[in-house]
Amino acid sequence: MTPPPAGRAALPGSLAADPWRSHAARIVAIRDEAPGVRGYDLELCDSAVREAYRFRPGQFNMLLLPGIGEAAISIASDPDAPHRLTHTVRAVGNVTDALARRCEGDEILLRGPFGTPWPLGALEGGDVIVVAGGLGLASQRAAILTLARQRNAYRRVVVLAGAKAPAGLLYAGEDAAWRAAGIEVERVVESADAGWRGAVGLVTDLVARLGDGRRAGVLCCGPDGMMRAVAAAAAGVGIGPERVWVSMERPMSCAVGQCGLCQFGPFFVCLDGPVFRYDRVARLLEIPGL
Ligand SMILES: Cc1cc2nc3c(=O)[nH]c(=O)nc-3n(C[C@H](O)[C@H](O)[C@H](O)COP(=O)(O)OP(=O)(O)OC[C@H]3O[C@@H](n4cnc5c(N)ncnc54)[C@H](O)[C@@H]3O)c2cc1C
8 A cells, every 4th residue: 555645644453454445344332322313333343353453533434334325434432442433423414314224233334444633642741622512522532531541641631512402412421430530521502401500602612711721732623613713712711723623524435535525725634634733724714615
């Protein structure tokens, strides 16, 4: 295989030997995570492929349903337990709707992992602020689980997660475990229901209240407008754009820089992202429809 261009993600794990090759994966568990959103735990069927598979927080797999298509889906599980791969999926179209009709025990196909990871190593010794909008938290859960395990390598670790309504908050049942690991967790919703006791507003409000952010890095994933607002709020507490990373979502097909579908200015989201340092993409994010 030709090595990736300088600065692009080197694909770890044996599956990367042929990034076009897909592998059978069994659905071992399905959970309802939020309205229209399910968690799928997958296990690669071939034991040699399963043993060789590794991924880093922030990377994604292509999930393939034969005769229907493929979709890019973040890997939401612990990179230290790569035998069971969690994908949190909102049913919005061809592949994800068809996946929602599959049952535990069914097999699908998977290729990956692809893409650039969250820069956890570069943030060691400082504060890490994870900011999620809605389903964006799926791309960050692997990073949160890693931060929890390596908690002593960082100063403050904060998770700020927002959703439109309480039912849309992902992994809310994990807050206690994350807090027990020394992570500050704050959840906020735009519109509360009768049972909601937490904050009401936007996740950017929580960023603006962080305090001195000069030793912090921000990992942000959500809709484009939310990520721009988070970067602006981060700048307000002293976190410059070179200390903010965003995970971009764009239509994607091949995941290996061949089809051009995910082109974003001079970048391909599949190869140069999905995780980008904000100062490299800030100008592009201002261009409507790009
Ligand atoms: C790096 C990355 C990570 C991702 N991680 C996740 C994740 O963890 N979980 C998750 O749920 N999603 C994730 N996504 C998004 C997911 O890949 C897309 O939602 C994907 O399109 C779903 O595929 P699909 O075939 O089900 O939907 P599609 O059929 O592709 O439809 C997706 C959306 O596009 C619209 N659409 C489809 N065709 C057209 C058209 N011709 N013109 C206009 N609109 C159209 C549909 O109405 C729908 O709103 C990620 C994407 C990327 C790039």
